[in-house]
Amino acid sequence: MCAARAVRRAGPFKVEVDLMQPINPEGKPRVHETPLNHVGLWVDDLPTAVKWLEEQGLCFAPRGIRCFVHPTGNEQLPFSGEGVLIERVQAPPESIAAFEGESAGGH
Numbered sequence: 050m051c052a053a054r055a056v057r058r059a060g061p062f063k064v065e066v067d068l069m070q071p072i073n074p075e076g077k078p079r080v081h082e083t084p085l086n087h088v089g090l091w092v093d094d095l096p097t098a099v100k101w102l103e104e105q106g107l108c109f110a111p112r113g114i115r116c117f118v119h120p121t122g123n124e125q126l127p128f129s130g131e132g133v134l135i136e137r138v139q140a141p142p143e144s145i146a147a148f149e150g151e152s153a154g155g156h
Contacts (some may be wrong), residue, residue: 050150061147087134095139110134 055066065075103109108126110117115125116137122129 050130061135061141061144087136089136089138091140092137093140094147095137 053068055068057064067087095116099109102118106126107127107128108119108122110119117128118135119131120130120132120138
């Protein structure tokens with residue numbers, strides 16, 4: 050897989066965007082199907098977020114360290130990523146603290 054990366058800001062406010070293109074279109078992961086393969090989002094408390102989202106009927110892909118919202122729902126869990134795989138990742142403590150500090154400062 051070939052990737053281009055854009056990085057904005059630094060430290061706990063760092064944001065990365067990776068654009069991927071398959072080296073072998075017949076291989077996996079098939080990052081070109083769908084055109085937007087997946088989006089990753091940091092959350093402050095991953096276990097609490099997952100529990101709440103499951104209670105709302107969100108369909109998750111099998112779990113690991115990271116938690117993925119499934120691109121399609123089903124009859125039991127109708128809510129999904131609407132065609133996009135959404136990755137939930139536990140935010141690092143220093144990022145959570147930095148955003149809490151920025152919030153407390155009135156920004």
